[in-house]
Amino acid sequence: MDSILVKGNGPLSGQIPIAGAKNACLALMPATLLSEEPLTLTNAPRLSDIATMTELLQSLGAEVSSLQEGQVQALSSHTIDNHVADYEIVRKMRASNLVLGPMLARLGQAVVSLPGGCAIGARPMDLHIHGLEALGAEIELKDGYLHAKAPRGLKGAVIQLSFASVGATENIMMAATLAKGTTVIKNAAREPEIVDLADCLNKMGAQVEGAGSPDITIQGVDRLYGATHPVVTDRIELGTYMLAPAICGGEVELLGGRLDLVGAFVEKLNEAGVDVTETKAGLKVKRHGDRVKAVNVTTEPFPGFPTDLQAQMMALMCTAEGTSVLEEKIFENRFMHAPELIRMGAKIDVQGGLATVTGVDHLKGAPVMATDLRASVSLILAGLAAEGETIVNRVYHLDRGYEQVVRKFSGVGAQIERIKGS
Numbered sequence: 001m002d003s004i005l006v007k008g009n010g011p012l013s014g015q016i017p018i019a020g021a022k023n024a025c026l027a028l029m030p031a032t033l034l035s036e037e038p039l040t041l042t043n044a045p046r047l048s049d050i051a052t053m054t055e056l057l058q059s060l061g062a063e064v065s066s067l068q069e070g071q072v073q074a075l076s077s078h079t080i081d082n083h084v085a086d087y088e089i090v091r092k093m094r095a096s097n098l099v100l101g102p103m104l105a106r107l108g109q110a111v112v113s114l115p116g117g118c119a120i121g122a123r124p125m126d127l128h129i130h131g132l133e134a135l136g137a138e139i140e141l142k143d144g145y146l147h148a149k150a151p152r153g154l155k156g157a158v159i160q161l162s163f164a165s166v167g168a169t170e171n172i173m174m175a176a177t178l179a180k181g182t183t184v185i186k187n188a189a190r191e192p193e194i195v196d197l198a199d200c201l202n203k204m205g206a207q208v209e210g211a212g213s214p215d216i217t218i219q220g221v222d223r224l225y226g227a228t229h230p231v232v233t234d235r236i237e238l239g240t241y242m243l244a245p246a247i248c249g250g251e252v253e254l255l256g257g258r259l260d261l262v263g264a265f266v267e268k269l270n271e272a273g274v275d276v277t278e279t280k281a282g283l284k285v286k287r288h289g290d291r292v293k294a295v296n297v298t299t300e301p302f303p304g305f306p307t308d309l310q311a312q313m314m315a316l317m318c319t320a321e322g323t324s325v326l327e328e329k330i331f332e333n334r335f336m337h338a339p340e341l342i343r344m345g346a347k348i349d350v351q352g353g354l355a356t357v358t359g360v361d362h363l364k365g366a367p368v369m370a371t372d373l374r375a376s377v378s379l380i381l382a383g384l385a386a387e388g389e390t391i392v393n394r395v396y397h398l399d400r401g402y403e404q405v406v407r408k409f410s411g412v413g414a415q416i417e418r419i420k421g422s
Ligand SMILES: CC(=O)N[C@H]1[C@@H](OP(=O)(O)OP(=O)(O)OC[C@H]2O[C@@H](n3ccc(=O)[nH]c3=O)[C@H](O)[C@@H]2O)O[C@H](CO)[C@@H](O)[C@@H]1O
Pocket: 022, 023, 024, 026, 094, 095, 121, 122, 123, 124, 125, 126, 127, 128, 129, 163, 164, 165, 166, 167, 168, 189, 193, 301, 307, 308, 330, 331, 332
């Protein structure tokens, strides 16, 4: 298995291009199942998660091809001849569950394996199920698969989510586009990826209003059409690379970066002593002084501080002046990077959903293990700030969500290389 070798680094400078969002693309791709006509996605990221979604859609009968080095995804679901999303594919990725709503709406039936319990938390699907049941679906769990059917078609309903789940909002929103009548999702997730999906569905002929607010209204239509849609910028990749100059010093421009995607995160960077300015091409990030100041962070649904940037922010706080408290409120088990950072000399005390981090003068390079996607990249960031060499093992997690990670970091002067495993 491959690993990543990172050497402690001085200040960084240059530009990093930010890709289209993995999490937006993983919701946009299943939207193809709603229409017989082609869907073209531009600015798609080149990631193993996208390859997994491609494999899943193809297994259902969709045609998916990549053009222009994979950045354009041409999808067509003219014929869907299979309604079973197989465990062997679905287990690889949580977002596979996003085929459930579209298949149910298009075919009136879907059998979807429960996605594997990811290490960051239990991640049940009750909100997806209750929402689709409110639209008239009958769903039961048999042999590890959700068997869903809507023999009389789906019917609009008012759905109150007890938590603003991203995936449940996406699944219900897609299903509701072809339901009879009006659906209102209350306490809907407001993430930019939700807005991007709604924009794309509307281009396909859907009538979705209010995406980005807590109430989304979907007026069902008889059919959806073909469309072309650019995937929104990846705010998590953006935030991750914004932390590189924050942790190493220097000045880096993130091409395609947008402040509206990372508002709460930028507030925390500013509080820590990191300047973020808008440029014509994106965002420029520069650290004041030798060290950042400790800041407290609480993860929340958008527009709050994203859980997907918590691990990377912890890496920064490990080198800050003072003590910070990081509170993880979205996932119950998302501090697995802490013991790995401790191997590198970090001072972290985890108690339930709270991590207290006391910054140290210098981290020290060490062999570490990537436990999940964002944990992996937090270890790279820590490695850049550490004395000596850090080897990050199990990097397949990284390939799920960061395209050309070595090229992007080394393009701004970081000493990083991928070591091929056996
Ligand atoms: C592919 C994708 O877009 N992944 C993102 C998406 O995941 P995902 O869509 O899985 O995240 P959710 O917003 O659904 O989950 C948030 C919380 O709600 C809980 N929950 C969710 C659904 C449900 O039916 N029941 C339930 O209890 C989860 O266990 C978790 O504690 O949003 C998360 C929160 O911003 C991000 O970290 C993930 O990167």
